[in-house]
Amino acid sequence: MPTIIDVAKAANVSKSTVSRVISGNGYVSKESREKVLEAMEKLAYSPNLIARNLQSGETKTIGFLAHGYFDLLGIFLSNFISIAKSYNYYVTVYFTDGDKQKEIDALNQMKYKQLDGIFILTRANEWDVIEPYTMYGPIATWHRIDSKRVYSAYVDHYSGYFNSLDYLHAKGYQKIGHVMGNPKNLNTKARIRAIDSFYKLAGLEINHDWIFYDSMRETSGIKLAYQWHHMTDKPEAMAFYTDSVAAEFISELQNLGYEVPRDVAVIGFDNSLVSKLMHMTTVDYSINHQAKNSFIHIYNELNKAELPKRPLDIELIERQTTLQKNNFLS
Numbered sequence: 001m002p003t004i005i006d007v008a009k010a011a012n013v014s015k016s017t018v019s020r021v022i023s024g025n026g027y028v029s030k031e032s033r034e035k036v037l038e039a040m041e042k043l044a045y046s047p048n049l050i051a052r053n054l055q056s057g058e059t060k061t062i063g064f065l066a067h068g069y070f071d072l073l074g075i076f077l078s079n080f081i082s083i084a085k086s087y088n089y090y091v092t093v094y095f096t097d098g099d100k101q102k103e104i105d106a107l108n109q110m111k112y113k114q115l116d117g118i119f120i121l122t123r124a125n126e127w128d129v130i131e132p133y134t135m136y137g138p139i140a141t142w143h144r145i146d147s148k149r150v151y152s153a154y155v156d157h158y159s160g161y162f163n164s165l166d167y168l169h170a171k172g173y174q175k176i177g178h179v180m181g182n183p184k185n186l187n188t189k190a191r192i193r194a195i196d197s198f199y200k201l202a203g204l205e206i207n208h209d210w211i212f213y214d215s216m217r218e219t220s221g222i223k224l225a226y227q228w229h230h231m232t233d234k235p236e237a238m239a240f241y242t243d244s245v246a247a248e249f250i251s252e253l254q255n256l257g258y259e260v261p262r263d264v265a266v267i268g269f270d271n272s273l274v275s276k277l278m279h280m281t282t283v284d285y286s287i288n289h290q291a292k293n294s295f296i297h298i299y300n301e302l303n304k305a306e307l308p309k310r311p312l313d314i315e316l317i318e319r320q321t322t323l324q325k326n327n328f329l330s
Contacts, residue, residue, distance in 0.1 A: 010039035079291035117298040138301035140294040144186035162194040177210040177235030221248025243268035
C-alpha cells in the first residue's frame, strides 16, 4: 500500500507539501498541487484519515444530537453548520428518537475520539448522565441548564414571555391561555414565574384551567384547538411556547369554522418560517446567534481560543394574529 512518502517521491516534492494538499490547509503552488494529485492518482493512494485523526487527536467533526426533525431544527442546524464550515469543521447529525441508549452511543463517539465535541438540541437522558462526558470533549446546548461543565446558549424566557403577556394586555386581552412546554424544563419554569409576576402586576386572577403543558409537540396544537372549542369559558388570547404548536392550533380552528384573531388571538414563540407564512405574531429570541455561540464555545474549548460570542436579543414581532381586540367589538 503506497504511503505519503511514496507520493512525495513520485511528485518530487516534500512530504509536508503532500500533507498540505491532502488537508487543504496551507499554501501549495498550482504546479506542485497538480504534481501531487497526479502522483496520488497514479499510485492509487488514499489518505488514511482515521490514522491522521488519531495522530492529531482531533477529527474536526462536531456531533449534533436531536430527537428527530421539527420546525426549529432546520434553522438551528443550518446556522450551526454554516459557522462550523467557516472554521473547517464538519457536523454529523444524530437522530436519537428520544432513545436514551442511542444518545449514549452518540456521546461515546466523543469518548472514542470519533467526535471532537457535541451539541445537544433535544436530549433523552438527564443532565447528570450527560455531564460526565465533558471529560472527553466540550458539550453545548441551547437548553437552560445550571452547569459549570455544559455550556448553555439560552435566552431569558422570563422576560420574553412577560413581554408577550404585557403586549396582549395592552391590546385589550385579559382572558389569556398559556401553552407551556415540558414542565421539568427551566425555560418552562421561567415562563411560569413570568405569569405569576404579570398577573400580580396587572391585578388579574390566574385561571389555572387555561394553563396547558405539552411535552410531545406532535399534533398537540390540533388537540388544543378541540379543547378550546369545547370550553364554556374560552380564553380570548392564546400564548404558545413555540410557533409550530401555535400554527397547528390556528389551522385546526379554521377547520372548525373559527377566525384568528376575531375569535381568539394567537402569539407564538420562535419567529420560525411557519410564523412568517401564517402571519403570526411571535417572539424572536436569536436562534441563529444561539447556534453560532454554541459552536464558538466548542471551538474555543478545543483550540484554547477566545472568539467572542454574540449578545442574544429578544424582540416581539407583531403580525396579523393579534390585532387590537377593540377592533372586533361592534
